[in-house]
Amino acid sequence: MIKNLAPKLSNAEYEKNFADINPPFLPHNAKMEANRCLFCFDAPCTRACPTHIDIPAFIKKIASGNLRGSAKDILDANILGLSCARVCPVDSLCEGACVYNEREAEPIEIGRLQRFSVDWFHENWEQNKHLYKPGKSNGKKVACIGSGPASLAAAFNLAKLGYAVTIYDKNEKPGGLNTYGIARYKMTAEEALTEVKLVEHMGVKFKQKCEIGKTIPVAKLTKDNDAIFVGIGLGQTEDLNIPGENIPGVVDALTFIDELKAKPLRQVKVGRRVAVIGAGNTSVDAATQAKRLGAEMVMVLYRRGESEMPAYEYEYEIAKKDGCVYYFLTAPKRVIGKKHVTGIECVRMKLGKPDASGRPSPEPVRGSEFVLECDMVIKSLGQRKRREFIEKKLGLKADKRGRIVVNETTLQTSNPKFYAGGDCVLGGKEVVNAVAHGKRAAWAIHKKLTGEDVNLEGLWKDEKLRRVASKAAYQYA
Amino acid sequence: MADLSINIAGIKSPNPFWLASAPPTNSGGQIQRAFDLGWGGAVWKTLGERIINVNSRFWANDYGPTRMMGLNNIELITARPWETNIREIVETKKKYPKNAVVVSMMIESKREAWHEAVKEVNQTGCDGIELNFGCPHGMSERGMGAAVGQVPEYTKMITEWVKEVATVPVLVKLTPNVTNPALVGRAARAAGADGISLINTINSIMGINLDTFAPNPNVDGKGSHGGYCGPAVKPIALNMVSACACDPEIGIPISGIGGVATWQDAVEFMLVGSTSVQVCTAVMHYGYRIVEDMIDGLNNWMDEKGYARCTDFIGKALPNIKDWGDLNLNYRIIAKIDPELCIGCELCHVAAWDGSHQCIDLASSNGSRVPIVNEPECVGCNLCMLVCPVDGCITMVKKDTGKKPMSWRQYQAELGKNPKCEPPGYIEH
Numbered sequence: 001m002i003k004n005l006a007p008k009l010s011n012a013e014y015e016k017n018f019a020d021i022n023p024p025f026l027p028h029n030a031k032m033e034a035n036r037c038l039f040c041f042d043a044p045c046t047r048a049c050p051t052h053i054d055i056p057a058f059i060k061k062i063a064s065g066n067l068r069g070s071a072k073d074i075l076d077a078n079i080l081g082l083s084c085a086r087v088c089p090v091d092s093l094c095e096g097a098c099v100y101n102e103r104e105a106e107p108i109e110i111g112r113l114q115r116f117s118v119d120w121f122h123e124n125w126e127q128n129k130h131l132y133k134p135g136k137s138n139g140k141k142v143a144c145i146g147s148g149p150a151s152l153a154a155a156f157n158l159a160k161l162g163y164a165v166t167i168y169d170k171n172e173k174p175g176g177l178n179t180y181g182i183a184r185y186k187m188t189a190e191e192a193l194t195e196v197k198l199v200e201h202m203g204v205k206f207k208q209k210c211e212i213g214k215t216i217p218v219a220k221l222t223k224d225n226d227a228i229f230v231g232i233g234l235g236q237t238e239d240l241n242i243p244g245e246n247i248p249g250v251v252d253a254l255t256f257i258d259e260l261k262a263k264p265l266r267q268v269k270v271g272r273r274v275a276v277i278g279a280g281n282t283s284v285d286a287a288t289q290a291k292r293l294g295a296e297m298v299m300v301l302y303r304r305g306e307s308e309m310p311a312y313e314y315e316y317e318i319a320k321k322d323g324c325v326y327y328f329l330t331a332p333k334r335v336i337g338k339k340h341v342t343g344i345e346c347v348r349m350k351l352g353k354p355d356a357s358g359r360p361s362p363e364p365v366r367g368s369e370f371v372l373e374c375d376m377v378i379k380s381l382g383q384r385k386r387r388e389f390i391e392k393k394l395g396l397k398a399d400k401r402g403r404i405v406v407n408e409t410t411l412q413t414s415n416p417k418f419y420a421g422g423d424c425v426l427g428g429k430e431v432v433n434a435v436a437h438g439k440r441a442a443w444a445i446h447k448k449l450t451g452e453d454v455n456l457e458g459l460w461k462d463e464k465l466r467r468v469a470s471k472a473a474y475q476y477a
Numbered sequence: 478m479a480d481l482s483i484n485i486a487g488i489k490s491p492n493p494f495w496l497a498s499a500p501p502t503n504s505g506g507q508i509q510r511a512f513d514l515g516w517g518g519a520v521w522k523t524l525g526e527r528i529i530n531v532n533s534r535f536w537a538n539d540y541g542p543t544r545m546m547g548l549n550n551i552e553l554i555t556a557r558p559w560e561t562n563i564r565e566i567v568e569t570k571k572k573y574p575k576n577a578v579v580v581s582m583m584i585e586s587k588r589e590a591w592h593e594a595v596k597e598v599n600q601t602g603c604d605g606i607e608l609n610f611g612c613p614h615g616m617s618e619r620g621m622g623a624a625v626g627q628v629p630e631y632t633k634m635i636t637e638w639v640k641e642v643a644t645v646p647v648l649v650k651l652t653p654n655v656t657n658p659a660l661v662g663r664a665a666r667a668a669g670a671d672g673i674s675l676i677n678t679i680n681s682i683m684g685i686n687l688d689t690f691a692p693n694p695n696v697d698g699k700g701s702h703g704g705y706c707g708p709a710v711k712p713i714a715l716n717m718v719s720a721c722a723c724d725p726e727i728g729i730p731i732s733g734i735g736g737v738a739t740w741q742d743a744v745e746f747m748l749v750g751s752t753s754v755q756v757c758t759a760v761m762h763y764g765y766r767i768v769e770d771m772i773d774g775l776n777n778w779m780d781e782k783g784y785a786r787c788t789d790f791i792g793k794a795l796p797n798i799k800d801w802g803d804l805n806l807n808y809r810i811i812a813k814i815d816p817e818l819c820i821g822c823e824l825c826h827v828a829a830w831d832g833s834h835q836c837i838d839l840a841s842s843n844g845s846r847v848p849i850v851n852e853p854e855c856v857g858c859n860l861c862m863l864v865c866p867v868d869g870c871i872t873m874v875k876k877d878t879g880k881k882p883m884s885w886r887q888y889q890a891e892l893g894k895n896p897k898c899e900p901p902g903y904i905e906h
Binding site: 031032035036038039040041042044063099100102103 | 541542819820821822823824826827839846866867
């Protein structure tokens with residue numbers, strides 16, 4: 001398939017290249033860092049977290065040595081605290097909001113502290129599992145389609161409220177992109193499955209390799225359940241729509257990342273020279289891992305400029321540090337090769353007027369074509385929307401961009417029995433956004449089916465403020 | 478370069494920094510090394526009848542990430558033979574004639590025993606004797622240390638015995654484990670002591686292990702109260718030193734002890750009346766070389782303030798230490814938050830709201846996180862400034878009340894003359 005394969009590395013090199021990018025705290029250092037937290041009132045970090053974890057509270061408990069309480073504070077608000085601690089873009093969320101930034105000091109390492117507590121919780125599972133129990137059965141049933149972060153969060157919270165929840169998922173293993181689609185140096189598949197265990201512990205049933213609309217008709221699902229949560233995420237990587245796309249050696253980023261997590265690293269094939277098309281966060285995961293697997297040259301092609309690039313700053317930094325070379329204002333025109341990829345023809349672009357997304361639209365510069373020699377092309381143009389499945393199979397309304405249309409507060413879809421959350425609604429965001437959606441959907445489903453406005457930890461942004469400040473205001477007014 | 482030398486009750490020292498009687502002064506080798514690094518004097522680890530110590534002797538009180546905010550010990554006086562100590566005192570004094578060598582002593586409460594021991598110490602060439610009437614653990618159970626220092630009559634009696642034969646100045650070391658150390662200081666003065674030193678360690682239990690329920694330090698599952706020292710005790714020591722320095726019935730020089738770790742601490746002790754300062758915990762934590770910055774910092778501070786010698790500022794803060802009843806009730810300060818420096822932690826708000834006088838409100842309307850001081854409600858308590866993590870962000874600004882200073886005492890006197898006179902200050906809500 002690939003003509004020039006990158007030479008294999010030694011086991012030590014694989015181990016080093018794919019080692020945890022942000023290693024856990026040693027206990028003493030965690031305590032030191034926890035003690036640095038100012039314990040802000042109505043803390044900006046908590047507000048910035050989509051799941052509104054009470055961050056100063058869980059950090060204070062690390063400082064005091066109450067790890068069980070700390071982990072519970074996190075998991076109550078965010079059942080995927082383990083993966084969020086590893087993959088959250090903390091610079092843009094909690095750590096970016098830390099008041100220490102205002103003092104030109106390093107923000108508290110909230111992500112690593114969260115990992116410290118939640119890892120401890122899972123590492124001591126037998127002593128800790130009693131903290132979570134399914135609620136007393138209320139005789140109602142909910143189905144979740146997809147087993148990614150949104151569904152896991154919805155299922156967990158519904159099970160806690162007494163629902164019988166079944167998750168239907170087409171993959172072999174549960175966990176969605178957490179299991180299949182995140183760079184190995186950030187999180188392993190085993191770590192993702194650790195969190196699934198907690199949801200299983202709540203009595204949630206997992207039906208893997210089960211495709212709704214094929215294995216089970218949608219009508220049956222609708223009939224058998226009181227509510228349905230759709231957490232199907234997004235589809236395959238978008239096509240390049242250029243000639244040569246089917247030449248062996250052209251792969252899509254998600255398949256490549258999945259292979260890296262599923263197979264021993266030695267068995268994953270990578271070319272000597274690799275071109276990655278697209279410059280989002282998934283592109284970084286693919287490009288850096290290709291480099292870490294031993295590719296000699298990794299070129300990232302992006303048709304817009306550096307400042308338009310969708311990847312987070314810190315992701316871009318990883319790619320740069322790994323030695324990936326960025327070709328900005330460069331669009332692929334055709335993949336060259338017969339039995340295998342030998343190169344990619346590109347064209348220079350210039351930025352024109354803003355397009356529908358508000359970003360300047362790139363236009364080709366005539367006569368600027370050039371060829372980059374490569375042995376492998378990784379497509380990373382973002383994931384396809386699942387419009388057909390949403391509209392045809394589920395019969396739900398989708399917007400122009402193929403996302404499920406929901407009520408912003410309740411996440412209820414055009415079919416009142418169906419709720420939706422995560423990437424299929426957001427069009428590609430973070431794990432933590434999906435968890436927040438799952439929790440919100442659980443609240444809304446429960447409210448609709450029982451009338452109870454249940455208080456789930458960190459459901460609303462101003463909850464803490466309302467609870468702490470308004471009570472005080474009332475007392476002292 | 479200022480002159481850092483001091484003379485306390487006839488004991489001369491090139492600078493005011495002395496090592497307190499403790500593990501750092503256990504042997505001649507240690508003390509000589511300390512003198513080489515700059516220490517002005519040392520109080521030899523207490524001489525007395527040879528004792529046997531327990532293992533597991535120290536425990537520390539950490540605060541957050543900071544180690545050893547306080548240290549406690551259940552170690553007794555020197556464990557070395559009397560003769561060895563005497564020999565090394567002689568040797569040290571010979572090698573370091575300019576440094577102050579003071580010998581701490583604790584002897585069975587018998588006149589003859591004290592006489593015999595003091596006479597021998599007289600011969601060592603030491604510069605002074607310090608009577609250890611302070612150790613709160615172990616020796617006190619045998620009628621020595623704090624058992625003496627807690628009873629003014631005993632203190633007076635033994636000090637008199639010592640003064641009968643001593644040929645060098647005698648300092649009496651006071652225990653803080655009393656209601657009023659000045660009463661014991663007066664007894665020492667009455668007995669003819671040349672100076673006092675304080676404070677010795679404070680009785681303490683450092684903590685309990687939550688698994689074994691054994692106290693720390695743990696000696697085979699059991700523990701005992703021990704002497705607490707280190708930075709945590711400094712405020713208690715400053716109060717006791719100043720109380721003795723202000724007491725006209727004491728009126729003899731003071732060697733200040735208790736949590737001194739930096740030159741600033743030392744200056745504070747000197748400002749409340751200490752002539753020399755003694756250091757232990759900071760050395761046990763960081764070693765003798767901390768004295769380099771102590772000397773350097775003190776010198777720079779004196780140069781900056783224009784003080785040529787230590788006597789220029791010793792006791793200078795004492796006139797400012799008053800009874801509460803003498804404080805000006807018409808002095809008004811109000812918190813001011815600098816919005817440029819504020820980082821929006823809102824700790825001042827919650828501290829005031831939950832912990833003081835509900836006078837700092839959240840700026841809820843415009844999305845700003847800079848809290849707002851409700852000036853009429855502000856009682857000028859300082860709490861917000863104390864919790865603020867940014868230096869200089871919250872300042873207490875003096876506000877002119879238009880009223881002339883009036884203390885509680887003055888008000889009471891005024892009331893006697895004019896029962897309808899206006900009360901000073903203002904009425905809190």
